[in-house]
Every structure is written in C-alpha cells, then in structure tokens.
Amino acid sequence: MEPSGRPATIYDVAQAAGVSHQTVSRFLKGFTGIRPETRQRVERALDELGYRPNLTARSLKSGRSHRIGALTHEVSHVGPSRIAQGASVAAREAGYVLDLVSLDVEDPRAIEESLELMAQFDLAGVLALSSTDAMTRAFEATRFRVPVLIAVASDDDGRRTDPAAVHLHELVGHLAGLGHRRLVHIAGPAEWPASRLRLRAYDDAVRDLGLASVGVLSGDWSARSGYDAIMALPELPEATAYLAANDQTALGAMLALKERGLRIPDDVSVVGIDDVADAAFFDPPLTTLHLEFEAQGRASVLQLIGSIEGVDGSRPDLPTPHLVVRGSSGPAPASTRP
Template sequence: MDQHPDPVVPAAAKPATIYDVASAAGVSHQTVSRFLKGFEGIRPETRRRVERALDELGYRPNLTARSLKSGRSHRIGALTHEVSHVGPSRIAQGASAAAREAGYVLDLVSLDVHDTRSIEESLDLLIQHDLAGVLALSSTDEMTRAFQATRFRVPALIAVSSEHDGDRTDPAAVHLHELVDHLAALGHRRFVHVAGPDAWPAARWRARAYEQAVASHGLVSRGVLTGDWSARSGHDAVMRLDRLPDATAWIAANDQTALGVMLALKERGVRVPDEVSVVGIDDIGDAAYFDPPLTTLHLEFEEQGRASVLELIDAIEGRDDARPPIRAPHLVVRRSSGPAPAA
C-alpha cells in the first residue's frame, strides 16, 4: 500500500498591522494611525502612499481588539433612504469609506421612508445595539421627524438640509441657476421643470430655485410637473399631458427623471436638442451615455457622505478638526442642450 504524505496546508496569512503599512509606505506608524483616524494634516503624497499600502496589504483594523482596549465601540449605525436611488446610495458609499479609513465600521440600515411606523421600529432596533454613534442620512420629512423625536444614547448626527440652516441647504438648489444661465445663454426663454416628490426637502428647494432663477432672467415658466426621481415618473409626467407646453427648455430634478423626459418627448415627436433642450441634476455615471448625452449639474455625493461621517466621528472622539469644504457643484455641458430654435 502506497504511503502518501499528508498535504501541506499553508498557514493562514497573518493580518497586516499598522507597522507593516508604515514600512510599505515609508512612513512612521504614527502617520498611519493619524490617517486612519481621519486626520487631515497629512501631505497629499504621503496620504497617497499610505492609501496604496493599505490597499496592497489588505489592511483591516482589528475593531474587536480596539474596542476591548479602549472600552468603547467602533461601530456606527447609519440610517438612510433605500439605496436604489443614486444620491442616497453614493452618499452612503462615501460615508462607509470614510468610516473604514478612520477605523470604524458603518452598519447601514435602509428605511422605507413612506412608512413612519417602519422608521420608528428600525430606530428602536438600532439604538439597542452597542454603537459608538448614529448617522441619520435623512432624505424626507418623515425621516427627519422620526430622527428628531428619538433620544439617542450615543452621539448622533442628523444629516439633513433645513430651510433654516444655510450650511445644509441642498447644494443643487444653490447652483441650479447655472443650468438656467446656460440655457438662457443659448437663447431659451420658455421653461418647464419636472420636480421630485414634495415630501423631499431637496425637491422643494430645487423647484423653488428653478422659479427664482427663471424669474431673475425675466424668463417664463410654463409649469412645474411632479415626479418621484425615477425615469418612469419623468416619462409619465410628459405622456400624461394633453398638449405639450410651449417651452424650449426642460429642467429635470435629477438625471433619471431627465432620461424619462427625453424618451417621452421623442415618443411625442419632439427632437432633443433640435427642438427642445433637456438638462438634469446629479451627473450620474450613465449621464454621458444617454441619447443624447445629458447636460447636467455635477454633485459631489461621496464627499457629502464623507463629511457627515467625519463630523460624527469628531463628536464621538471629542475633536473639532478643521476640514476642507465640499467641492461645489458645477455644470457639465453635453449634447442634450443646444440653441433655442428660431421663433
């Protein structure tokens, strides 16, 4: 009977430590530690070397050991709107990445924003866990009311824009005039806005900013239609009209709505941009590949998420670090906007 030696089973790779990361990046372990805590005063080149070393070594912070040593949790509970919507999804991605880099884990809880009872039940469940803090990424009035009525036992940040808080005003609303400026420069004088759902503060501010921008140019609004951020709602809003309004420029509340608007206009025999121009807000990844490619307002969703979670971590750790401002939205011109047709 042949004797076969037992197969050699390789030993499990030892997890990388911050000392391994420091050696690979050519920096001190204190620099790696400051990077993981979200410290901003690190030179860009040093930051890039640390990021590359963390990625190459697959470094993962030992949160269990840190929690036992420090006597506190390193888990953050994050509540958000269902992440099928592009904006909330990308904000959550940015928050999760920033939390991980700072040595925390982000537990994401997706809520049904139309069901107040469901929101309250999710909050009750969340606050029973051992958390370092709670990040409430609020999108709707229902979410904000539920969050504000909850007594959290740990630091909590409700990241929601407020009509009375200039620092948290929807950035798209602040810069929506750039879309109107662009279209007015192309000779457009009659506009339509396809808004988001009224329960979303961002939708209300964008509709208000649209009205103000049109009025400031002495232009004419031919109406505001209502959607729900989806391409289907943009399509339905146009197809429900008995007659298309006498407008040459359509401003959609987001890119997905704009996609539906453009399809509906095409189905009704209107050419974009030859007869009407259509623009959106967000600059989602597919916007450059719409037919025609979409002119839109680019938003820094990931930076919004990062800024929110780092603000919460500062509160958890008792710091007040100065951080760079979020980059402002900017206009991205593509082929869905063109000169207004001759009268």
C-alpha cells in the same frame, strides 16, 4: 500582498507610504489636514497591503465601541445609495464599521421598530441620513444614547445645504447662454427637502436671469415619473428647455418628448442633475450638474466620528458641483430667440 503572511499594521502602511505611523493614524481617524499627495500615498498603501483595523482589539483597549449605525431609506435611488457608500468607506478608513439599516418611511411602526433594534447594539454613534420630512421627524423624536448626526438637506438657517440647489444657477445659466428663454422644471417629490430646495433655486435663477418658467411638473425621481409628467400634458407648453430634478427624471422626459414628436436638442433641450454613471450614454448624452454623493456621505460620517472621539467635528468642505455639457442641450430654435 500582506507582509510575512500576517495582517498589515499601521507601521507596515507607514513604511510602504513613506510616512510616519502617526500620519497613518491621523488619516484613519479622519484628520483632514493631511496634504493631498501624502493622503494619496497612504490610500494606495492601505489598498495594496489590504489593511484592516483590528476593531476588537481597539474596542478592548479603549473600552469603546467602533460600530456606527447608519439609518437611511430608498437605497434603490442613486443619491441615498452613493451617500451611504461614501459614508461606509470613510468609516472603514477611520477604523469603524458602518451598520446600514434601511427604513420604510411610509410605515411609522416600522421606523419605530428599526430605531428600537438599533438601540440594542453597542454603538459608538448613529448617522441618520435623512432624505424626507417624515424621516427627519422620526429621528428628531428619538432619544439616542450615543452621539448622533442627522444629515438632512435644509435651509432652516437661511443657507441652502443641498449642493445641487447651491449651484443650480450654473445649469440655468447654461441654458440662458444658448438662447433659451422659456423653461419647464420637472420637480422631485415635495416631501423631500432637496426637491423643494432645487425648485426654489430654479425659480430664483429663472428670475435673476430674466427668463420665464412656463410650467412646473411633478415627479418622484424616477424615469417613469419624468415620462408620465410629459405624456400627461394635454398640450406641450411653449418651452425650449426642460430642467429635470435628477438624471433619471430627465431620461424619462427625453423619451416622452421624442414620442411627442420633438427632436433633442434641435427642438428642445433637456438637462438633469446628478451626473449618474449612465448619463453619458443616454440618447442623446445628458447635460447635467455633477454631484459628489460619496463625498457627502464621507463628510457626514467624519463629522460624526469627530463628535465621538471628542475632536474637531466640523464638516469637511465638499467638492464643488460642476456643469457637464453633453449632447442633450443645444441652441434654442432660431424662431424663439429674442
């Protein structure tokens, strides 16, 4: 409840959290050097008091906008939607408003019109959440009048920046530890850098662990594509494990494998990537690589705000993805073990 029926101030938040108002101010600006226990107290106080920054007053005082334009697409997909959600929450905590614009990357004119519309607003900065090559090309060809951060999964500098690709070796290693030697990968769409990075990481892990990849199937992140990829095969490959590029693809693949007479995990194991909220309720529950999408969005917007405010704009460290083992993965059939 807000004190005295008036909007809460950072001084009210500071008193409730037992910290100085300077600490609250640093938290709202995205400062990362605050102790975890202090951060938790501030977050709790902000929530309990319903604190909302007065953006109009801040903008008049500073002569600077506190609105950020966020450009994305495919918000129906789990990853982009949760990344955008994390960015929105972090922007609000730092005293900014995030205006989300969803682009149709299949229509170049629609992209141009959206970018022109965004340019008409008084923005402090632009966060370009790029998922595909087409989006990245459009963003890089646009001249923004304000600070911009293009967040894209890329390894152009020799480093994999897709968290799943960086840690996919752990997922393949889990299958190897269960005795699986022959694997199939159901990839995401080729125009997504994250998909290409995961495919490359899969190939590297299979090679490093002395396994064999007996097929790479094409998907588009959807359960339908996972189902269709399996059902379209004239004959199933001699594989004991399938690694899907994301959990939805894994869901469709599981149904198709069952319809083709295989038991999961007795005959074949299936694993995914993302750890969506429903993964624990698949039949059987899905073994997957847990990703913190919200943290990706949060890190990107805080890096942009650092550039806007002329402070440290380095990207905060992201939580490490980790393996979540459930019922969809089990020992390879005894007849296939070396």
